[in-house]
Amino acid sequence: MAVVAGVDFGTLSVRVTLVDDRKGPLGLAKAEYPLHRKRENPAYATQAHADHMDALTRAMRGALDSAGVRGDEVAALAIDTTGSSVVMVGEGLEPLDEYYLWCDHRAKTEAEEITRLAHQEGLEAIEWCGGVYSHEWGFSKLLHWLRNNPGKRDRLVTALEHCDMVAATLTGVTNPRQLKRSICAMGHKWMWNPRWGGLPPQEFLSKVDPLFDGIREKLAGEYVTSDVVAGRLTPYWAERLGLKAGIPIPVGALDAHWDAIGAGCRVGDVVNVVGTSTCIIAIADETSLIQGVCGVVPGSVDPNLVGIEAGLSATGDIFEAIARRANTAIQDLSKGLEHYRAGQTGLLRLTWDNGDRTVLVNADLGGITLGWNLLHTAQDELFAAIEGTAFHTRIILERMAEGGVPVERVINAGGIPQHNAVLNQVYANVLGRPVLVPNGIPTGLGSSIFASLAAGSHPDLDSARAAICLPFRTFEPDPKAHAVYEQLFAHYRTLYFGFGGVSGPVSLDHILRDLKRIAALPSEPVPPDAMPA
Numbered sequence: 001m002a003v004v005a006g007v008d009f010g011t012l013s014v015r016v017t018l019v020d021d022r023k024g025p026l027g028l029a030k031a032e033y034p035l036h037r038k039r040e041n042p043a044y045a046t047q048a049h050a051d052h053m054d055a056l057t058r059a060m061r062g063a064l065d066s067a068g069v070r071g072d073e074v075a076a077l078a079i080d081t082t083g084s085s086v087v088m089v090g091e092g093l094e095p096l097d098e099y100y101l102w103c104d105h106r107a108k109t110e111a112e113e114i115t116r117l118a119h120q121e122g123l124e125a126i127e128w129c130g131g132v133y134s135h136e137w138g139f140s141k142l143l144h145w146l147r148n149n150p151g152k153r154d155r156l157v158t159a160l161e162h163c164d165m166v167a168a169t170l171t172g173v174t175n176p177r178q179l180k181r182s183i184c185a186m187g188h189k190w191m192w193n194p195r196w197g198g199l200p201p202q203e204f205l206s207k208v209d210p211l212f213d214g215i216r217e218k219l220a221g222e223y224v225t226s227d228v229v230a231g232r233l234t235p236y237w238a239e240r241l242g243l244k245a246g247i248p249i250p251v252g253a254l255d256a257h258w259d260a261i262g263a264g265c266r267v268g269d270v271v272n273v274v275g276t277s278t279c280i281i282a283i284a285d286e287t288s289l290i291q292g293v294c295g296v297v298p299g300s301v302d303p304n305l306v307g308i309e310a311g312l313s314a315t316g317d318i319f320e321a322i323a324r325r326a327n328t329a330i331q332d333l334s335k336g337l338e339h340y341r342a343g344q345t346g347l348l349r350l351t352w353d354n355g356d357r358t359v360l361v362n363a364d365l366g367g368i369t370l371g372w373n374l375l376h377t378a379q380d381e382l383f384a385a386i387e388g389t390a391f392h393t394r395i396i397l398e399r400m401a402e403g404g405v406p407v408e409r410v411i412n413a414g415g416i417p418q419h420n421a422v423l424n425q426v427y428a429n430v431l432g433r434p435v436l437v438p439n440g441i442p443t444g445l446g447s448s449i450f451a452s453l454a455a456g457s458h459p460d461l462d463s464a465r466a467a468i469c470l471p472f473r474t475f476e477p478d479p480k481a482h483a484v485y486e487q488l489f490a491h492y493r494t495l496y497f498g499f500g501g502v503s504g505p506v507s508l509d510h511i512l513r514d515l516k517r518i519a520a521l522p523s524e525p526v527p528p529d530a531m532p533a
Contacts, residue, residue, distance in 0.1 A: 002457035003069055005077035005243075006262075006448030007056065008255055009162060011035065011103065011276060014055045016063040017444030018074070021452040022467055026069060028444065029062025031055035036098065043105035046098035049087060052162075053169060060241045071242040076249070076455035077233070078226075078447040079170075081162035083254040084137045084189035088145050089165070090155040092174045097149065099162060100141040107140035108363060110147075114139055117208055118200075125191040125200050130294040132361035138190040139205075146211040153211070158218045161185035163252030171231025171249055179221035180230045184253035186223055187297030188309050194298065198223065225303035226251045226258075226450050227461075250454040256281055257301045257309070258446025259413050261461075263438050264469040267305065268408035270397060274423070275414045278312040278389065280358070280396055282405050290403030292359030293396075302461060308405055310396045314354035315389050316416050318367070319382060321353065326378035333382055337422045342387075342429060342484035345380040346519035347371045348511070349388035350495060359399045360500040368499060371515040386423050387485075390430035391492040397431070411436045411472070415443065421475075429481035430489065436472040445469060487518055 003026065006017040015030040033051040038044040064071055082102040090096050100106075114133040118126035126133060133140065142159045158176040160168070163185055173179060186192040191200050199205075199219060205212040229248045238245035256279030260271035265283060273279040283305045287296055293310045300307030323330040348370045355363035369381060401407045410431060417424050417437045428435040449464045458464035491511050497503035 002075040002452060002455045003073045004448050004451035004455055004457070005060065005063065005074050006444035006446070006451055007060075007077055007079045008258075008444045008447055009052060009079070009081040009166070010255065011082055011101070014052065014059050015444055016056070016059040017448055018063050018067040018069055019445065019448040019452075019468060021448065021455075021457050021464060024468060024470075025440070025445070027063055027065075027067025028441075029059050029066050031058035031062065035101065041106070043108075045101040045104040047085075047101055048098050049095045049165065049169075052166065056166075057240050060243070064242055072244045074243050074247065075457065076247050076451040077243070078250050078451035078454065079163055079166050079252040080255040080258040080447045081166065081252065083161055083163065083185050084141065085162040086138050086141045086159055087162070087165050088142070088152070088156055088159050090157050093157070093160070093165070093168055093176070096152050096155055097145065100145065102136055104141065105135055105363070107144035108135040110143040111135035111137070111140040114143075114208055117204070121204055121207070123200060123204055124196055125193065127289055128193060128195070128296050129188075129191060130290075130292050130358065130361050132294075133191070134294065134357075134361070135363060138186075142215070143209055143211065147209075156218065161189065163254065167230040167249055167252050170233055170237045172234040172236075173231060176218070176221060180228060180251050181221045181223050182251050182253055183223050183225050183297065184257050184300040184307070187300050188254065188295035188307075190219075192223060192297075224251050225299040226253050227303045227453055229454050248454040250450045253300070253450075256311075257307060258450065259443060260301060260446065261449055261465065262442040262445030262447075262469065263411050263413035264465060264472075265301070265411065268406045269411055270400065270405075270407050270409070271411045271413050272393060272417075272427070273414040274315055274412055274416045276314070276316045277354070277357075278315045278393070278414070280310040280393065280400075282308040282400060282407070284308065284405050287404045290400060290405070292361055292399060293403065294358055294361065304461075308400060310358035310400065312351065312389060312392055313357040313363075314351065318351055318353045318385050318389070322378055322382050322385060328378070333379055334420070334422070336379065337383055337386075340383045340422075342481040343488050343515075343518040343521065345371070345376065345384050346373070346515045347376065347380060347384035348488065348491060348495070348515055349381070349384040350492075350499065351385055351388040351392055356500065358396050360502065362500065365500065368495070370495070371512060383422075386426050387430065387488070388492070390427045391489055392496070393427065394431055394489060395493065395496060409436060410434070411438070413438060413442050424475040425478075428475040428477040430485045432477050432482045432486075434477065435475045437475065438470040439473050440470045442470060484518060484521060487514070491515070
């Protein structure tokens, strides 16, 4: 038995979960940090490394108090973070600037240039990240920084993903040659893959922009999976965190990938990590190229299997935006949604408010709502948006299945499913299959599992997962609602690929009429007491 600490850095806060790796969670705490935005540039989103580390200190000490655990009882800690959240560093791995946070969208031009040249050059890597390199990913952000910070270029030693930077800080690594880099982060966000010898060739990168000359060398280090120890906690950080020096810290990962592990993901499972956006994670023994799916990387989730990542660019953010425009709180706007039945609003919502991440990979798309009349309310739109995210999720799951990914169980993890039974039920009804939801907060359990492995308390991932993961609540699909959603999904799919520009001309004259017909169907809502709380 060991007590371990799972650290989860989110967009606005860090959560520390202390876990007895035989009995389960003991206590948790979180601490917030500022997100820096600019009104004049909505694409701008940065955070400071010092703010992250200060918050980690507060959260760790809060978790120890919450659990009633002494710091010297904690045997290991592990870190997951958002991504691609990139910091450029100089000598001693000191930050030269703030992190380009995952939701920083300034690097669209750079991403388009990388994508275009990759196809011109026949770069294999572009096909394995869905055919489009994203402005949210590492090389795009690094190039944007190089172009916009000429006075700092000569001081650049390397660029680091957030999970690798925190691990290096806590373990005292200051030499980039001694870095252990996360295959999870670098594989999904930097086109790293053993199929082509790691990162894309220097020749290709220099063709993108001569500012990339020598960058492959600067991104050197040991690329490893999260069952490898990155280093051990230094005395300085042990004192700050209230822990004992020398405890192991494994190589970190991206938050959604470890959230999937913490939710109990196995081969055959697809985990929807539903929060401000949605990350959709699966694992497989092997898989082929999947068009439009943004990452297929060996070892990125389970070190011994292939990790597959897809997602929606916004989910909770859309729900919050609808409430904000209605000048109300999302909690208040959600009251009564359990009485809605499938398709009753007559609205069909394409949830592209922040673009399309999968499967169209098009950041220029915008949200569309069809079927408005003079009596529709913000609550109607909210329910239609929940349906829309479920339809989009079904598009992605079908594409993954076509690519050979086994889709046997669907698990809704992340923060929103813990508090939104309506969303879970709508997803079950749209997908036509049971949706499992961890019976408790799974955030931080994935990092706790890898901390347990680093501590040597469990022999393998299966053993740690069986001991630490939570049991499930099950949301069964309602046959009547599913029958309605089959009709709506047919329209959604037509609109999705039609407005997405990949299906050619489509006939739309019947859709508004049919939305009215479906809204008038006499099906009943699922009684609130029939849905798990």
